[in-house]
Amino acid sequence: MTEENTGKPSSSKKEGTKLRDSTGMDCILVGNKNVMSYVLACVTLFNKGANEVVIKARGRLISRAVDVAEITRHRFMTDLVVKSIEIDTTTVQTDKGSDLNVSTIDITISK
């Protein structure tokens, strides 16, 4: 939710890591790596027994998150469905200390 949205806000949130969110769901945070890195992470989670994976991104990386979901379900695991997609706005601190609104997306794909 900003005209100059950024994929690289200065907050210390670690991107590109597989983790479990507050609801215990497997979750992938999309960062600046290649799209295929996240596709691989996603496929790995499903192969390890996950039934649902949440792909999260913010700012400019939102389009990459959509790519990850689409490549995973069309090219690698065709039995997957997009269960839900949520968009929201979050506030991050810039280097100069001011607040910046950034859009976020959570794409839940499931078997």
Added chain:
Amino acid sequence: MTEENTGKPSSSKKEGTKLRDSTGMDCILVGNKNVMSYVLACVTLFNKGANEVVIKARGRLISRAVDVAEITRHRFMTDLVVKSIEIDTTTVQTDKGSDLNVSTIDITISK
């Protein structure tokens, strides 16, 4: 659905125009203009009596479409809700004549 997704495929689809899609719904195609141009287009459509507006984008512009939806419903018209979000993949022709898969998003916001 591509590693090198692009907001500027060479097909002749006109971006940034207000139009009605095949279902007769008011629809905004997000292109390379400023985010606020599309927010304004969206607010105008609702003020003209639309009950639902579909914000469409593809490739890198997907994150801008999310920004448009978020700015419109948080800053200008707080009574709006995100009715549905759909992601898909479409094929466009590159300048060299080869096919390129590009992710798309359709965000439906309604009163």
